[in-house]
Each structure stands twice: as structure tokens, then as C-alpha cells.
Amino acid sequence: QVQLVESGGGVVQPGRFLRLSCAASGFTFNYFGMHWVRQAPGKGLEWVAFIWSDFWIDGSGTYYADSVRGRFTISRDNVKNTLYLQMNSLRVDDTAVYYCARGGGKWYFDFWGRGTPVTVSS
């Protein structure tokens, strides 16, 4: 069965960095585009970033929400079946649970991990 397991969250000061990982299993990882979605405490869902499957296209195209563009970088290792999110210049409003999600045929999310919490606080 499809499994997505996030790790790397924690408490960090504003301006610092953090790297999240998502270990995927139960499916052919390099066939699928992958997303990060976040949820601030008590709030709704916000899409963060997407990376194409380079099985289907040349190169790994990446896309970002305006709120994180230039600070966050999404990447993937198809040998390790792992998705990453490098988060730099963290701000207090980046505090959230970060979910890794598999892309459906289009930009919907058909499987989700349980999430990893990130707290940005001084």
C-alpha cells in the first residue's frame, strides 16, 4: 500500500533553515509528481510546492506558492524514493504541519503522509 512518511520537522528560530524529508513506498515513486502542503495550527490547507516526475518529462520542473518562492526548494531522489523540502529564511508564519502528498493525474492529492510539525519561534 502507498506510504508516505515525513520527517525533519522541529522548532527553529526565525531566519534559520530546516530540511524536511518524505520517504515513499508502495508505489513507483518516479512515475508521480509530488507535493508539499501545509496546515497552520487550527487553520486550513495551503499548497506549498510541486515537483514533476522526471520519468515523463525532461528535467524536474518545480512550482512554488508565492508565500515560499525564493526561500523553499523542493527536490527528489528517485533512487532513494524520497522527497525533500529545503526551507531557508524561515518566518514565524511558516509554522505549520507539513504534509507530503502524491500528485493525482492533475494537481489533486491522492495520498497523504501524516505530516511533520514545524515551529518557527524565537
Place this chain on the structure above:
Amino acid sequence: IVLTQSPGTLSLSPGERATLSCRASQTITSSYLAWYQQKPGQPPRLLIYGASSRATGIPDRFSGSGSGTDFTLAISRLEPEDSAVYYCQQYSDSATFGQGTRLEIK
């Protein structure tokens, strides 16, 4: 594209039918709209994609409809386990979510 869900909270009894609305600020092309269910402490679960296609393993009590700017999630024969927050999401232009509708089954 901004998605507005209504009502904010819906309280119903077991066996009743729930109707949740999602309205978009502009036309969603090709019915690129999905619905998710999220229970406390859990990640969201995909219910509906393409406005009306049920995801794998989703019972037929859940149905989606609509096009353009107005979409609906209907849940028939409500069960206590249907208590959750429901989100719509458009993927016509990047990806955005509605603010959610809380469904309470009493």
C-alpha cells in the same frame, strides 16, 4: 482562484443528508475540483476528484457535482464517523483550498 465554502458548520443527525457548497471566484476549467475529508489529528483524505469522480475506496454515499463556479459535495445516510472538516480544492490554476466546512453528526 478563491474558493468559498458554505456553510461554515453543519449539524445533522445520523441518517440525514448533508449538502456542502464550494463557490469559486472564477470559472474552474475542466471541472478540476476535488474534495477532501479531514478528521482531528489525521491528514486529509481524498474523496472526490474531477468534481464527481470518487477516489478509490470511497463509499457511494459520497457524491460530487457541479461545474463552472459552483460545486457541491453531498453525503447521504450520514454516519457518526462522517464528522470531520471537508475541504474543496481547485487545480485549474495552481492549487488552492476552500476554508473548510465542519460537519457535526449528533
